[in-house]
Amino acid sequence: MKYEVVIGLETHVELSTKSKIFCACGGHSEADQPNDCVCPACCGMPGMLPVTNRHAVELAVRAGIMLNCRINQYATFDKKSYYYPDLPCAYQITQWFHPICTEGYVDVPTKHGVSRIGIKQIHMEEDAGKLVHDDWADVTYVDFNRTSVPLIEIVSKPDFRSAEEVLGYLEKLKAMLRFGGISECEEGAMRCDVNISIRPEGSTELGVRSEIKNMSSLTAIERAIKYEVARHIDAVERNTETLVQETRRWDDMKNRTFAMRNKETAADYRYFPDPNLMPVVVDDEWLKEIRDNMPATIEQKTAEYASMGLSGQDIASLVSERRLCDLFDAVVASGRRPADTAAWILTDCAGILRRGGKVIGELDIAPEALSYIIGMVDEGKINRGVGKKVLGAVIEKGVSPEQYVKEQALDAKVDxxxxxxxxxxxxxxxxxxxxxxxxxxxxxxxxxxxxxxxxxxxxxxxxxxxxxxxxxxxxxx
Amino acid sequence: MNYFVTEIDRAGTVAVDDTILVKGCEAKAGSHILDGFVPLFSSDAVERLVKAGFTLRGKTHTGEFGLDIAGETSYHGVCKKADGTLSTAAAEAVAAGAVKQALCVDVNGAPRRGAALSGVDFLKPTYGTVSRYGIIPTACSGEQVGVCAANAEDVEEALSVIAGHDGKDGTSLPAEKYEYAADKDVAGMKIALVKELYDAADEGVRAAIDAFRAKLEKAGATVEVIPVTDVKAYATAWQIMLSAETCNNISRYDGVKFGYRAPVYKDIDELYVNSRTEGMGFTAKMNVLFGSDVLSKNRYMSCYDKSLRLRRLASEKMKEIFAGFDAVLCPAMSALSVPAYDLAETFERTERELLFTTIPNLTGIPAMVTGGVQLWAAAFGESTLLSIAATAERMAD
Incomplete structure (x- = not known):
């Protein structure tokens, strides 16, 4: 018999806010020591009260707009209770009753055309901390740096029919969220729970579902899906086991999934509205402000650059990183020619970075500096070779181009x-x-x-x- | 009798109960589970008082997390009246003149009952007017810091300092400052006496209400008996919410981060279970059990969700009453004196006493106890309460 795979995803994404979702702690991703980035509030000390980070709400709404969702202008924060040492209050603040966005979709390109994946909802929540186990001393340490970092959970409908669609969706999501300034989507900042079941082709009923928790690598997701499909088909066709709805864990070393202890999954989370947080009301004025400040999408930028006459390859390189577009736009806005600017960024800057073992995505140069160098060359004050030399000094040593040119007497007229x-x-x-x-x-x-x-x-x-x-x-x- | 679990300054004139945080001063909230917890910051109310020049005398004993009738469940010491009956340490400290004012968290009426038992005043202001930043939380949706003092003027003096917007509390209302007055004319005021609550109290309480009513009428107010038929349902609703929120809020005391940790355990589950079993008292445990139950999947709609609806009905009922009356008069508790009793009865006894104190916690309206009776007013009606109390206090019995 032929089977159809039915997959739904819950994707957790860390929002790029300066501070945590309910307190003023910031910079957790740069903290180099455990518990460097904590305050009495995110440590769960009694007496501290949560206050909602407005920017986190804006980013969640922005994600909803990008994913074609309905924005719920009345949303609540609710408490989800469970005991775990990485959760200092023994409850997580999430959105259970009234999530901020519902009913959206995203179009995912695949080999067989475009698949439209429905989005059930996007809700906001706080992250938990981290446990570090020291096997030698047999102690577990708690690190609250990540506690209360704002997340959105993007819950898809069970619309995926293959691992390819899942990977395509995640890659698209990652590109959109990064480009939209919603999340850096760095290693580990995007985590998935994969819900998977099979059914005979043509059937409209859903089979018994298993949920694979906390996946962050795309290759592992692909392997886990393949393993689960095989396990489900074996169970149905060969009676190798009785399928039950359960939560499973992927073991990357053993290349298979394992059922998690029932104790870890059978919890009743006892949700109720958090009385300390007023409902989030995104009124028309605020919603308009968020819409008006939406950054251009990858598609819009691509069209804009094409109209400037940039090559397809240059466009693809620029839109791979929001910051490259921002740099390019600022330099062009200062009066430099688009094609020339693209060459300076994608050839010269990239070459200099490569020399130091870095990639173009790591480029960090002020648009004014780049524009100044290009201007000097355009006006014939220095030649292009010298321009490159100046650019190298600016990127590698962080000097100011004006000062460098002056110090090295590079602009002296050569008669x-x-x-x-x-x-x-x-x-x-x-x-x-x-x-x-x-x-x-x-x-x-x-x-x-x-x-x-x-x-x-x-x-x-x-x-x-x-x-x-x-x-x-x-x-x- | 020692009122204080921690002394701060013998020359101080203000006491705060042990659920209100004072920076650097161990906060136990009447429970063993918080042993050794020293807060890194002071509550907003304390900050304001200190900034305004008030000095702290010490922290008064409170029942475990402030959840009992009148402080009888404290792990660290129970305050009793000279005759051996119960009252709160804060009210007794005020009655004895040890302090001029005492701040207490009112979440289930204990400070109001204490004031009634000790014959002093206590005012729980409108929800959102005093910051809840820095109070050990139990039922966040109804708890509020109030002021206990010997008379209405002294209540007003401290209340006008502690009330006002605080950005650290998301439920704090926007007004920067509130102007209170205790000199509004009582003549012409219309007062409602709640029949169901009057009938539920004992003879002594009813006599106190009758006497107070006589004073009001003498001062030119009119008193009318009205029915509030759902008081019992409101009390049940608040009991459900109080337990649910408390269970959730005290879940953080798990022996991992601070407070009491059991000396013997073999894994994290035992660390939790042993620490909480040994660290929590009967009242806390009853609230954990009851609260977990009403929030469970099977009961949420029939218990917690229904309580939210009852809260709205209660608010509407109060609006309806205050459209025709300036204040409500009712007992603060069922009797004017409470003998010491077996702590295992606390939970049920408190539930019975909640009948008299629930509505202000449930709906956020201000409530005041004076002369052994209780008064309610519409939101922001503190001046009405203070004026009635001050007028009655000026009149001889």
Whole structure:
């Protein structure tokens, strides 16, 4: 018999806010020591009260708009109770009764065309802390740095029919959320619970479902789905086991899933509305403000850049990172030519970063600095080679381009007589190369040109230097 | 009799109960489970008092998490009246002149009962007017810091300092300051006497109400007996919410982070169970059991959700009453004196006494105890309560 796979995803995404969702602690991702980024509130001390982070609500609404959701202008925060040492209050604040967004969808490109995946809801919640077990001392330590970091949980409908669709969806989600400034989606900042069941093809009833908890790697998700499908089909066809609705854990080393202890999953979370948090009311004015401040989507940026005449490859490179687009837009806005700016970013900056073992996504340069360098080159104050040298110093050493150019006297006017003197000196000092050239070895000219450039320390217009060099060497014929 | 679980300054004039945090001063909330917990910050109410020049005398004994009738469940010491009957340490400290004012958290009426038993005043202000930042939480949706003092003027003096917006409390109302007055004219006021509550109290209480009623009428007010037929349902609703929220709030005392940790355990589950079994008293445990039950999947709709609906009905009922009356008069508890009794009865006894004190906690309206009786007013009607109390206090018995 042929089977159809039915999968639904619950995806937890960390929001890029400056501070936690209900207190003012910030910078947990940069904290290098455990419990560096905590306060009495996120440690669960009695007497502290939660106050909602407005920006977290805005980012959740923004995610809802991007995923075509209905924005619920009345949402509540509710308490979910369970005991675990990484949860300092023994309850997590989440949205159970009235989530912020419901009923959306996202279109996912696959080999077989576009699949539309329904979004059941997006709700906001706080993250839990982290337990670190020391096997040597047999102690478990608690780190609350991550406690109360804002999350959104994006709950899909059971609309996936293959692992390919799941991966396509997650990749698309990641790109959208990063580009929309909603989440950095860094390693571990996007975690999934995968709900999976099978049914005979053509059936409309849902089979027994298992939920694989807390997956963060795409390859593991793909392998876990394949394993679960095989396990379910074996159970149905060969009676290898009786399927029960349960929560399972993926073991990456053993390459299979395991049922979690019933105790871990049978909890009654005893949800109720948190009386300390007023309902979140996104009124028309606030909603309009959020809509008006929506950053352009990848699709919009792609169209905009195409209309500027950028190549498809350059566009794809730029839209791979929001910050590259921001840099590009700012430099172009300062009056630089689009194609030229793209080349400076994607060829020159990327080359300099690569030299230091970094990727273009890590580029960190002020748009003013880049625009200044391009301007100097455009106006002929320095040549492009010198421009690159300045760019390298700016990126690698963090110097200001103005100061660097001045210190190195790179913009000093090189008059023709200096070039002529240099060319003459080089010609007399490199008799071998001169005779090679005159003997028909064209390549020797390049070596002489290089020597001139070296003496001039990169200053002067290369075209002019080459012209004078050729003129002078021809005289020697 | 020692009123204080912790002394701060013998020259101080204000006491705070042990569920209100004072920076650097161990806070036990009448429970063993909080042993050794020293807060890193003071409650907003305490901050305001200190800033205004008030000095703290010490922290008064309170029943476990303030959930009992009148402080009888404290792990650290129970305050009794000279005749051996119960009252709260805060009310007794005020009655004895040890302090001028005492701040108490009113979540189930204990400070009001204490004031009635000790013959002093206590005012629980409108929900949201005094910040709840820095009070050990039980039922957040109805708890409020109030002021206990010997007379209405002294209540007003401290209340006007502690009330006002606090950005650290998401339920704090926006007004920066509240102006209270204890000199409104009582003549012409219309007072409602709740029949069901009057009938539920004993003879002594009814006599106190009759005497108070006579004073009001002498001062030119009119008193009319009205029915509030659902008082019992409201009390049950608050009992459900109180237990549910308390169960949730005291779940954090698990022996992991601070407070009492059992000396013997073999894994995390035992650490939880042993610490809580040894650290919590009977009242806390009853609230955990009852609260877990009413929030469970099977009961949520029939218990907790229904209580939320009853809260709305109670609010509507109060609006209806205050459209025609300036204040409500009723008993603060069933008797004017409570003998010491077996603590295992606390939970049920408190439930019975909640009949008299629930509505202000459930709906957020202000309530005041004076001369052994209780008064309610519409939201922000503190001045009405203070004026009635001050007028009655000026009149000889």
């Amino acid at each position: 023709e007589s200096l070039i002529l003197d240099t060319v003459k000196t080089v010609l007399t000092e490199n008799a071998k190369a001169v005779s090679d050239y005159l003997g028909g070895k064209e390549k020797a000219l390049q070596s002489l040109f290089g020597s001139c450039m070296k003496v001039l320390r990169g200053k002067g217009d290369p075209a002019a230097i080459r012209e004078i060099l050729v003129r002078e060497i021809e005289k020697l014929k």
